[in-house]
Amino acid sequence: MRIVIVGGVAAGMSAASRAQRFDPAAEIVVFERGDYVSYGACGLPYVLGGDVDDFGALVARTPGQMRARGLSVRLRHEVTGVDAAARTLTVHDRGAGRAVTEPYDRLLLATGVSPTVPDWASSDLAGVHVLREIPDGQAIQASLQDAKRACIVGAGYIGLELAEAMRARGLSVVLLEKGPEVAGRGFDLPSQRRVRAELEKNGVDVRCGTGVTGLTGKGGRVSGVQTEHGLVRADVVVVAVGVRPNTGLAQAAGARLGKTGAIAVDIRQRTSTEGVYAAGDNAESVHRVTRRRVHIPLGLTANRMGRVAGVNMAGGDATFPGIVGTAIFKTFGLGVARTGVTQAEADGLGLQAISVDVSSTDHAGYYADARPIQVRLTGERGSGRLLGAQIVAENHISAKRIDVVAALLHRRASVQDLFDADLAYAPPFSSVWDVLLVAADRLNRELRQG
């Protein structure tokens, strides 16, 4: 049994180690086009900001450590073609400068996503970046040496994390967003506004509703960003306007893409092509709240899909349980989290949803250092089903309470189930009625009246 994995980051390396654990006799080969495998890509912005010491700290295991465990990891090997009938790959060895043909019995495409690069950003100017892999981070770090003015384009999670990192480095920061608010469609307006206020409080110049039309340069280096509302001067620009799944090999293998544009897979991570699996940021998953296929590329999902694919490729039987749309980020002091669907998403799906907003403190108001926390909870009229939650917490770690709702959503619980939960109380940890319980109580009342 020869298991070949294309891509050596989250899903790919999870699959490799699971497959090996399940069938130690299998030959497992990982081809990675880059210089690094098994690193925490989500940590990249934090190296730039100084919360992580260096890029090397993100690497969980080196290729040498992998090899010692019996996995064959080949860096700088880009898979450029696939013949699904013959079960062979064309692999370009960048080091040796030649292409070889490699056979497989089972193939995993863990090719991830690439940053979207709009036409205006296709530029040879120095100081214009995206952030996806370690070399991108290293390039930004080099650009920051003499930079004073940063412009971040796109106010999604990565854009927000970058804005914070640049401020931490002492740069002035302009954050441009084409849409009406920051933090993307994953949040309703109250959460978005709270995030924007935090950015502005920390000196980020936030400009929403501002499309970019071009770049200006001087002496081969970027000098500004042209927008619909004038020029933003900048000596470093990071474009973080979204990602697209890398599906070229999947298509070459004849595998079907889903409506989202990502690779369609079943719950065993199998594509529509025999012997070919897909896992990670390039693949669709099923949203357990909406029962729809979605493309929400995030770290835990990628690792989990990789495990499932690894077991199945090695002859086992594992299934991916779906997601409920949980996400979390930190922006300066704030922790911001979501799970399930927002009110806007529920409306878009035709669900009869109601949301309530509750403000409280993360622990007993009379106990030292109580900090504000806001919860928006969304439920369904009629069924009383819990649909989603959003949390904004000034003690950022308290946003992690979203997990309580996430775990319940996974079980399709009701708002009443949340209210009935025996949550932990002591004054240094919460109010006697945890803010989640207060929100569930209020939402229950609205659902009964509505």
Next chain:
Amino acid sequence: MRIVIVGGVAAGMSAASRAQRFDPAAEIVVFERGDYVSYGACGLPYVLGGDVDDFGALVARTPGQMRARGLSVRLRHEVTGVDAAARTLTVHDRGAGRAVTEPYDRLLLATGVSPTVPDWASSDLAGVHVLREIPDGQAIQASLQDAKRACIVGAGYIGLELAEAMRARGLSVVLLEKGPEVAGRGFDLPSQRRVRAELEKNGVDVRCGTGVTGLTGKGGRVSGVQTEHGLVRADVVVVAVGVRPNTGLAQAAGARLGKTGAIAVDIRQRTSTEGVYAAGDNAESVHRVTRRRVHIPLGLTANRMGRVAGVNMAGGDATFPGIVGTAIFKTFGLGVARTGVTQAEADGLGLQAISVDVSSTDHAGYYADARPIQVRLTGERGSGRLLGAQIVAENHISAKRIDVVAALLHRRASVQDLFDADLAYAPPFSSVWDVLLVAADRLNRELRQG
């Protein structure tokens, strides 16, 4: 409709405000034997330690505020007798020094618990205390003025919180515990040992397996505690060896007590006597994991029972959902939490339980200030059911993650359900595989092998 409530703290005041909301026309009278109503008793140790400014900060609403909302609150009124056939109470008005007879249509006994006082502690010596109500706290505070050596007897939650408070005040502290370890039977040995290490690291002299036999005094003031293993010198002693439910009135009303010794109630908080309800620390509840009646007096439970009783007394229909045994406390830097049953409790109940212990960091190890977190997860062989969890976290607030397990236990979820949950991940909040997921994965493996 005349609703009379005996006891004006957690359950009593929750019942009063709920009853009034449900039936604004009802006459609602609260008799409280003490000088305060509606205060956070769980905050008392923190006033002594300085994390709460003063005792007044614990009071959520004054009697005047209650009256403005139409509730009649009578302080220093002790209910000393009940005639359940006639539906009358004997009330001793301590201010006026006379007893009156008061009628009721519905009666709520929210009489709470009293600290257990062993024979050796029945003493007239100054400087010997229990801690249950605000005046107890004030008395301890007065004793601390000139005190240098504190001895806490009993290493349950309150004893531990007091030990920390006394250390914060600069006293030397000896903590005596009759049982083999600190933190009581609510935790298995690994958690208990970790708590003991934290106490010792912070200068608390912990002596387990040490029964107390008497007190020594000098000039009317306590000077030491006699133990099985010698004398402990102390100028302030707090006895925190447990509590017993205040059931005298319930018994006088002919209401049945449960096997636990607390008042037996149904899910509507009704006692066995027509028209008489009980709620709060004096009442039993049902444990949803073990399906047994238990007496676990805690703040959220008391408030929740009070709400249920209030609605039902006012003519509505509410039910108490039961508990899953969740509790949390802070001791110095540590957050310590539990839910469900421990391995020892499961063994005692004849359940086929297995536990795993997992150590990790509360967030990504490469991100600044990652702190150790330990999780013990317990599940049932055969069924795969989740039975309980214990968490010890050096970033204390991270112990609140126990709520994820608590919410799932409420729904009788499996270990697999926990593992499948789409928990929130970003480097400042957790590892990509949250420690709860790592524990669930390992426990699943053990359950399959076991």
